[in-house]
Amino acid sequence: MSKKEKKLANQYEEPIQLDIPEDEIWTYRVEGLAAPHINKPYKHYGLKKFIFAIVIIVAVSLSMYFSVRTVQKDTFEYESVSSGIQLSKFSNTGFITVLDIDFVSSVEYDESNPDVNTNFTIIKDETKKVTSVGPYALNCDEKVKVINIGADVEYVDSKAFYSCWALQRIEVDENNPNYCDVDGVLFNKDKTTIICRPCDYDAYLAEKYGYAKYDENGALVEPAPEDENYAKYVNDVLTYVVPSSVKTVGELCFNYANLKNVYLPEGLKTIETLGFFEIPRLENVYSYKGAEVSDTHFTSEAALGEVYISLPEGLEYIGSDAFSYNQAMNYVYIPESVTFIGHHAFWDTVYKESGELKGVTVINVARLEDDFKDSVEVGTSWRPQYDHMLFKKSIDVAYSQQRIAK
């Protein structure tokens, strides 16, 4: 700090006396500062006002123009990628419920039709084929119910249809060599990977199996648990059987599903990141072996062969957040084959209610403790935690457990 600056700093303390005559109180100028300008007209007052107004009008107009242009989104946005044309963003006009992903498309309006639900047509340029669907191409859409994937689509990103709350079905053209669908659920062609079970798939199943009753807000009304149809409803709508050919459950595949039971095949090797993320009603994760299953509809356990209350034997990889926020689950069994458990894989599956622990209160593991610690790579906080004396405590692991047949 220079001497000059120190001197300036000490001027806090220095008393200053200014001798200002009474008639100069509004005009007295402090040395080094601009002179006061009180109740006096400014020079070139009119011109200054004019310039001021013009500058403001131009600035605001330009800003509005660019801002409005920026937030305006085309319904369909495409990018050129190495494989061809990628659907990079779909912004719903608010009325599109069925979306075809096959050719480059645009929306055209029929100005003679005042009904906003029907006054548009989606025009397709059949010379330009869509070959891929990029990440977050549809993001938090609340209107689209059905997506039709064309024959030439070679790649669909696992995050392509993120949080499409109304999406009930994804249909794939049967000539597509890369993908297929099984009753509205997206798989790769040889059905070794299940890619996306739509968020509102249960609404489709409810319609299909004759449970479609809706309240005044349009929400599906389920049969009450004491209703004689309830058990059948759970089997038809709230239970899903992953086909026996499946080796991988894709990233975000089942997220936000309305599911109570899921049956996984013994051949399953990988559950990707967030594979079963936030399924608040998911109570049971079963595995089955011995049966060739291609129908995803649950009929009976006998049709599935042997059924275990366990993740499937042969499973090797459990991705991060794979089962997180599923508080209805109350039993987890990790088979011997598992070698990787990602961070927060079972996060928030335990909670306290009236002082009592509920949900997944212990994780059952097939391996011996030392073997588990040596052979299984685990991520941070892979075990769920609960409130314990004002802090958080991870639940226990029970080693050397036998899996339970159902």
Added chain:
Amino acid sequence: MSKLLDKAKDLATEIKTHWHTPAEGKYVPYKEYKDVVFAVGSNYAGSKVLEYIGFWSSCYLIMHHYKLPYLTFSVIGILNMPLGYISALIWWFVCDNLGFLPKKTERKLYFVYALMMIFGISTILFDYSMLFDQTSSFIRYLNGLEGMNATACFKTFGTHFLYTGWVGARNIFWRKKLLPKYGRYKYSLYCDVIPKCVMVILIGWLPVYNIPDVATRVWVANLLFATYNVFGFANNLEICTKSISPNLQERILVRSYPVKISHFFNTIVGIIMPAIIGMLRYEWADINVYRYVIPITFIILAIFTMKFAGKIQERIPQPPVEKKVQIKFWDGMFGVLHNKYLLINTIKDLIDALGNGMLPFTTILYFYTFRLSGLPYSLIVMLISFAGTPPDLLSPYFLKRFSYKQIMIFYQLTRAIGNALIAAAMWFCGDNLTLCGTICVVVMFFMEMTKTVPTTAGHDMDVRIRDYQMYLSGERLESFSGVFGWFTGPITSFVGLIIPLMLLKYGFNSNWDVLFIDASRRNIIVVPLIVDVIGFVLMTIPYFFWDYDSKKQNMVMEVLKRRAEVTEKKAAEEGETVSGGYIG
């Protein structure tokens, strides 16, 4: 040791002697220091509690329960922009004349505000979009906006009219009624506190977030939060303490000790509240946070605030309100445009807009990376916020030792370095939560440590700018200084779209769960942080032109005191009854 004891004894004697009457050359008795602790403490903590409720994307209520698209907030901003310019004109005119307007002008303004309210209410009752051809490009454009449709756009537009009219009329009415008695900074607490408490309760209990259609949810939520925002509960009392004394050293003392001690209220609330929330089944996502925890905490703090608010005073040397300089509209405009130091601040703010639209990365770090909740969350937040307390107690020393220019340049550079380190940690060690978390917490600790002295300096610079404005124009023109926002607003609103659009590309929309996807979270945090780093480096430039030192400030205060003294003397000679003046 004995020296220390002697000092403590001297301090005790000093406090006892001047408990009710201030020492010579000072203005604030020590009893008022005690009142500042309770008044500012509860007001500050209450205003901090309200930060959990707001119509912005980072509010947990909005992100978890309302699930509104991120870009919709930018769309609403653009819809409100034109009216914002017009309403700002009237607002500044009213505020900078402290609500004391010629009768005819006052009637005209009430009329304009009433029309605005009627129009606003009519847009809510009727769907104006039906007046247009539903196939026109205008309606199609509105229907295509993120999270909106034509109906929602008209209702949102109308809501802003209703809000502007309502707030404007209240502003004239209550200012005139309460300002002479309670002063310019705390009067609003007296008229707003009860309706604010009611609105805090309603926000939690009205099930607006259950509306199934997103566009309807947007406009109804906008209406609800606009009504909530009509009533303020800002950190008024701390602002009041910035003008608690005309003595600069005393202002700094009050800000460095009682005001800082008062912030412990917030620290305590900041520990207890998250700990209680952590006990709820769905923690932050539990609606009971907004139904019980926040309203109860807020109402308790509001009661404390009102109990102590009357015990602290503002002491700006100023003529009595009836004798104050009347500010004409254009004089107000040009008055602030001639203030060089406001211009410096404006340029700094303009550069700062580069970071607009950025998500609160500390929240993301705590909730989505480390999954903190309950007491561990409280403790880490407290640990980091505590980092600022020791240097804050030394603020008077630092403010004497270094010039404001040096302090502010240092501040911007530390922000740039800190954010760059966090971005690097997230990018390169994002997979290792322990290492990444440790680096981030340590960096945030140091950033907090180096933040408090510049914050105190910044507050003092703001007050000095207002003092200088009062010297220049005869009034503080706090509202008219918003004219700079007219020039910067168009640029900032456009620049502020950059980050939301980037985030949309990385998957960030109305569902915050996307932050659980590691790769998306990394992009969503790191890319805006880098933009912010560039902003902080550029923000050092305007401060090189700051030359308003303490000597100039002291001379300005002398001029203000003299003006107040002469004006009050003249009023007394003329036999007029006056109020609200302060000679100092």
